[in-house]
Amino acid sequence: MKYTKPIIIAEIGCNHKGNLKIAKELIKAAAQSGATYAKFQKRDNKYLLKSEFDLPHPNPHNSFGKTYGEHREFLEFDMNKHKILYNECKKNKIKYSVSVWEQKSAEEVVKSKLNLDYLKVPSACNLDFELLEYLASKFKSKIHLSLGMTSEKEIEKIVNFFIKKKRAKDLVLYACTSDYPADFDDLCLLEISKLKNKYSSKINSVAFSGHHNGIAVDVGAFTLGAKYIERHFTLNRTWKGTDHAASLEPDGLSKLVRDVNNMYKSLTFKSKNILQAEKFQRNKLKRL
Numbered sequence: 386m387k388y389t390k391p392i393i394i395a396e397i398g399c400n401h402k403g404n405l406k407i408a409k410e411l412i413k414a415a416a417q418s419g420a421t422y423a424k425f426q427k428r429d430n431k432y433l434l435k436s437e438f439d440l441p442h443p444n445p446h447n448s449f450g451k452t453y454g455e456h457r458e459f460l461e462f463d464m465n466k467h468k469i470l471y472n473e474c475k476k477n478k479i480k481y482s483v484s485v486w487e488q489k490s491a492e493e494v495v496k497s498k499l500n501l502d503y504l505k506v507p508s509a510c511n512l513d514f515e516l517l518e519y520l521a522s523k524f525k526s527k528i529h530l531s532l533g534m535t536s537e538k539e540i541e542k543i544v545n546f547f548i549k550k551k552r553a554k555d556l557v558l559y560a561c562t563s564d565y566p567a568d569f570d571d572l573c574l575l576e577i578s579k580l581k582n583k584y585s586s587k588i589n590s591v592a593f594s595g596h597h598n599g600i601a602v603d604v605g606a607f608t609l610g611a612k613y614i615e616r617h618f619t620l621n622r623t624w625k626g627t628d629h630a631a632s633l634e635p636d637g638l639s640k641l642v643r644d645v646n647n648m649y650k651s652l653t654f655k656s657k658n659i660l661q662a663e664k665f666q667r668n669k670l671k672r673l
Contacts, residue, residue, distance in 0.1 A: 386610060388607075388649060388652050389612060390646070390649055391607050391611075391612070391613075391614055391645045391646060391648075391649055392421045392422070392612060392613045392614070393419065393420045393421050393422075393613075393614050393615075393616075393638075393641065393642050393645065394420065394421065394422040394423075394424050394482070394613060394614065394615040394616070395411075395415035395418070395420040395422065395423050395424065395616065395618035395638060396424050396594075396615050396616060396617045396618055396632075397411045397412070397415070397423055397424060397425055397617075397618050397619075398424070398425065398426050398484075398617060398628055399426060399460040399626065399628065400617065400618065400619040400620075400624070400626060400628055400629060400632060401425075401460075401462075402449070402460070402624065402625065402626060403449060403459045403460045403461075403462075405462070405466055405469065405470075407620070408425070408462070408466075408470055408473075409470070409473050410620060411423065411618065411619070411620060412470065412473050412474055412477055412479060413473075413477050414618075414620060414635045414638075415479055415618055415635075415638065416474075416477040416478060416479035417635065417639075418635050418638040418639040418642060419638075419639060419642035419643070419646075420479060420618075420638060420642065421479070421480060422479065422480045422481070422482050422502075423470075423474055423479050423480070423481060423482075423618075424481075424482045424483060424484065424505065424615070425462070425467065425470060425481075425482075425483045425484070426483060426484045426486065426507075427461075427462075427464075427467065427483050427484065427485050427486065427490040427493065427494060428457065428461060428486040428487070428490055429486070429487055429489045429490055430454055430457040430458055430461060431454070432487055432489060433486055433487060434453065434454050434457065437453055437454070438452065438453065438454030439452050439454060440452060440453050440454075441453065442456050444627065446625070447625055447626055447627050449625075449626075464493050464494070464497050467483065467494070467497070467499075468497065468499065471499050480502060481499070481501070482501060482502065482503055482504065482505060483501075483504065483505070484504070484505040484506070484507050485504055485505070485506065485510075485516070485520075486507060486509070486510050487510065487513065487515075487516055488513075488515050488516045488519045491504065491516055491519050491520055491523075491524070492519065492523075495519075495523050495524050501526055502526055502527060503526055503527035503528065503529050503557070504520060504524055504526070504527075504528060504529070505529040505530070505531070506520070506528065506529065506530040506531065507531055508531040508532060508533030508534050508535065508561055508563050509533075509534070509563075511530050511531065511532065511535060511539075511543060512535075512539060512542075512543070514546065517543070517546060517547075518550075521546075521547060521550040521552045522550070526555070527555045527556075527557055527589060528547075528552065528555055528556055528557070529557040529559065529592065529613070530543065530556065530557065530558055530559065531559040531561045531594050532558055532559055532560060532561050532576075532580075533561035533562055533563030533594070534563045540558070540580075544556070544558075544584055544587060544588065547588075548587060553587050553588050553589075554587075554588065554589055555589055556588040556589055557588070557589050557590050557591070557592050557612070557613060558580055558584065558588060558590075558591055558592065559591075559592040559593060559594040559613070559615065560573070560574070560576040560577045560580060560591065560592070560593050560594070560606070560611070561593070561594040561595075561596075562596065563596070564596060565596050565627065565628060565630065565631040566596055566597055566598050566630055566631035567595070567596045567597045567631070568597075569597060569602065572595070572597055572602055574593075574602065574605055574606055574609055575609070577591055577593060577606060577609040577610055577611050578609050578610065581609075581610045590612040590613070591610055591611055591612065592611050592612055592613035592614070592615065593606035593607075593611035593613070593614055593615070594615040594616075595614070595615070595616055596617065596631040597631070598631075599637075600633070600637060600640055600641040600644060603616065603641050603644075603645055604644050604645055604648050607645050607648055607649070608648060608652070614641070614645060616632070616633050616638065616641065617631055617632035617633065618632055618633055618634075618638055619632040619633070619634060620634065620635065621634065622634055
């Protein structure tokens, strides 16, 4: 297996709590931690929630509004704020990206003409073929797509769609378990190997999106062949909100970047029978 340098994505999502200043602080912290990307989310909540918009939040303790719709709207940034965040990323020398949850949000991002390496389709939306059709037709960079809550037949349907649209070589598939935080028994890391064996000749690459505790698993995911490692990111795991408990703080993200990059450096064959680093000890200790 040929390894490329790992790409670490700090999934800020809505962990900014609807506060632009906190969002900027998260970008700066993600950059300082060594992440390659800071990623946010874009949603049309009234379209997505429909009749659920006026229902109470299922966990009122984490709600930023009287209803679930108000909660989601409180956390939503318009495109003007996303442009500010894009420029903040440039200022901090980290790349910006965003997940789009339906076609309208995708249209807003594409028409903004931000220079993006990729857009992400969340697990919840990966069978929204109206959204996929729009991205395949209108967005010219890579399309990343998470596979949480998705059957093997559904994955085949998604990949075949992108093959038919002649966009499969721009498709990045994420092994993912949609639980927050996910138990280690449910992470199923060997799905990375399965995706690589089945689709690596057809798609761009395989990735891993983790919602677990700790960082050991991410090293395993990279070793199995995940090119991108995405983790939720926060400044404080005890903050109000549903994603913070399954997120990494800056110190944790820094250690993840360190450990995955050290693993990358280690995954080589010997360049010589006797390494230069071994010669002193060979001369001192080796009995010939």
